[in-house]
Amino acid sequence: MAADHRQRRGHRRGVEGDQEEGQGGCSSSRTSSGHNYYRGPRNRRTKGCWVHLTGPPRLEDRVRSARRRELGEFLRERRGRLTPPDSEEPRRTPGLRRAELADLAGVSVGYYTRLEQGRAPHPSDSVLEALIRALGLTDDESNHLRALAADTETPALEVQTVSESALRTMNFLVVPTAAVVLGRIGEVLAWNDAAAFLFPGRFSADRPHNARYAFSPAARELYLDWDEVADDVVAHLRAAAGHMVDDPEYGVLVEELLAIPEFAERWPRRDVRRHVSGERRLKHPVLGELTVRHEVLAVLDTPDQYLVLYGLENPLPGDVEISGAVSTS
Template sequence: MPADVGLIEGPPRRTPGLRREEVAELAGLSAGYYARLEQGSAPHPSESVLTALARILRLTADEERHLRALAAGPGSVGAGLRADDAVPEQVSSSALRVMEMLKPRTAAIVLGRIGDVLAWNEYATRLFPGRLPTEEQHEAGRPNNARYVFCDPRSREIFSCWEKVADDTVAHLRAAAGHLVDDPGFRGLVDELLAASPEFAVRWERRDVRRHVSGEKYLNHPVLGRLTVDYEVLAVLDQPDQFLVVYGLNDVEIPESAATS
């Protein structure tokens, strides 16, 4: 709000927040240049401009990373693939080795740049029955995290806090958008979900940007009932856009039959 940054409040506003001219003034920019930045027609902003905007807009760390990724533009380090650069995503060999080292009863999956599940271990199939295909089904296409949450009714049954999972899924996808702006797989996934799920569309318009690197999942497991599962999200260095997600089951034994429940 204006008062929060030392501006006079003035008459009531139709919408909350700062006006474009006020943001420009506080950042030391001309209103015209700031308008061009918003429209994507100005040259790449300098480090000082990005720092000023992040401070004035009070961006979170995730939001600031998203801003800088967008400012970097296509073709720069960390930017998304252009349509003619698209190649099938190869699973991280480091993540596969780590999964082999995990102690028994630890579930793990490898997520790709747009949330495709690239690899998983046996306990992941038991923890999330129906989410991960058999080896034969996997050949037909990789499962996707966001598609599962919004298009598979089983996700609403297994996630006891489905609304929060849905919020986090879209915010995480938004956080990736800055690096994947020209990635055809990303654009195709978003278009598909916008058409298929009004609940996704509502959340996408909120423009929340957030990554969760640890936390808890609350599950209604068809065999074991209510479960609280800790998880950690780990980046892998040999494939920078991939993540290894490890779920701690606290030595809970999930029978093999649970994978098909």
């Protein structure tokens, strides 16, 4: 009993040491014969040896660890986009060195290295702001970085039901304004008849999804600016849910989409942006070539839902009839 108590104390001391910017502790771990181990700090009790843990890591710890890894990957990718000093000779890898970025942000090289490796505890607000300035992040990218660095527990994720407020708003719309309600990871929760007419095949699946449709043959045929649409959909997915590492639906969705070469090419870029307005060029099977403008509105009564409205520049032909009916998935 006393030995087990000492082992647990050694584990706690190791965790505390790692939280002090990695000094005196080690975050590496291993598994052997179904048992979990933690390399404690090198002190009189543990001698730096592997200390046995009882039971798997807590869910909150796994989530925080996954966020840290993703935060490190995001920092590394953005550092690679920065232009090194003109006087430097050509480099084997693009971007700034870690030491150069750390100097710009005013943090130690060791601490910044641990951030990129996913081994450092969540950075303070002042460190985050310094990294944002050093990396030249946009507002969307800055918000994404803060979400990844958050040390709060993720609230329980529930199956989403479409907002009643969004449904009432859709009923107020004048035909042929198209409307779609999207959930937290781009799942389509509701759409009206005008949207079904404007985007053939978008809502035919049992569980329609914005990203799945964007990379479908129907979307490639419909959008004249498909490459731009694909870029935006991937960047929006990362912005909306890239920090939700514990959402099983998000994980399954990304794994599924990674089987599509065009998605797999874009995903590692870690582009992050939200478009609240814009326009799309379509080659519609009935209307021919046309431009559609869209606006994205937050649904205030239900978090993480968005109402997307699409407006046509020209009136519909007289032989096209569209009702104001609304459907839900």
